[in-house]
Amino acid sequence: MSTHPARILVYGVTGSGKTTLARRLGERLGLPWHSVDDLTWEPGWVQVPQEVQRRRIEAICAQDRWILDHAYGAWLDVPLARAELVVGLDFPRWLSLGRLLRRTLVRLIRRDRVCNGNVESLRVSLSKDSIVLWHFSSYARKRDRMRRWRADPGEPQVLLFRRPRELEAWLRTLG
Template sequence: MNVPSRILVYGVHGSGKSTLAQRLAERLGVPWYPVDDLLWEPGWVEVPVALQRSRIEAICRRDRWILDGAYHGWRDVPLARADLVVGLDYPRGLSFRRLLRRTMRRLATGEEICNGNRESLGSVLSRDAVLMWHLTGYGRERRRMRAWQRDPSGPPVLLFDDPAALDHWLAGLPPR
């Protein structure tokens, strides 16, 4: 089996991108670069898109990497270099339940997310809340993954609509 060394994990908010990226990194011995750490500074200050792009370009120039997302200002960068896109194309109910459960856990525990940032009741109830991003972006993200899968000029795309199928695929990957 030809093991990919540049992997983009993609999916709607709450689908498990970061969890999968961490599992792939451990299994394959490929470095994982959590995207949220590259996009958010302390105090939930968003990094300017030009700097986000520069950071992603630096990572994608490397021979080995895993990214757990790709966003509007630089989505083209990892797509141009990826050996594989793993798309988490789960049903809306599943991904929303996962996101809601994760959000409630983070609120209850004060768990740090990235660069010292934490979710708060105010952030969860705001118009920019991750729960709202899920509701408004779900269909768009699924259509995007499916279009990538149909595009013969892009990297191969594996879409998983069921966590058990993903686990089966992961079990078949060679350990590092």
């Protein structure tokens, strides 16, 4: 019998490494992990309607075992109500922004497929819908949210990592 949590929400600022961590946790703990971007974006960068997103997330969170790599505000209450653990990536802006810029550049050059086969484009990367602009507009809100959860005894347990080496040390304890 495992003593590890079976329902985990990975949360953090844009570019902090949520998806990579969720995948690693899933492999290490033998838990199914779900890419939220794949649940919320259809081919052609068509956003799934919020009520459909919510139903998809409710179906996952009704299960006994899962990892989500993010939670959008429109349905954040769903995984938060069921999560046994929130792993918060509270990295400094320079680190998460650097990771985001590097990832975006690599995806642009390689034309990597993400989010149900979508490809990032230079046009979108420089538009008002840019993920880089989203980083700037959401950074403080997401950090504040993680810190509030950690301070609230009514929320699930929150492990907040401010440096990648702290996260790596914790991952090594998982066996």
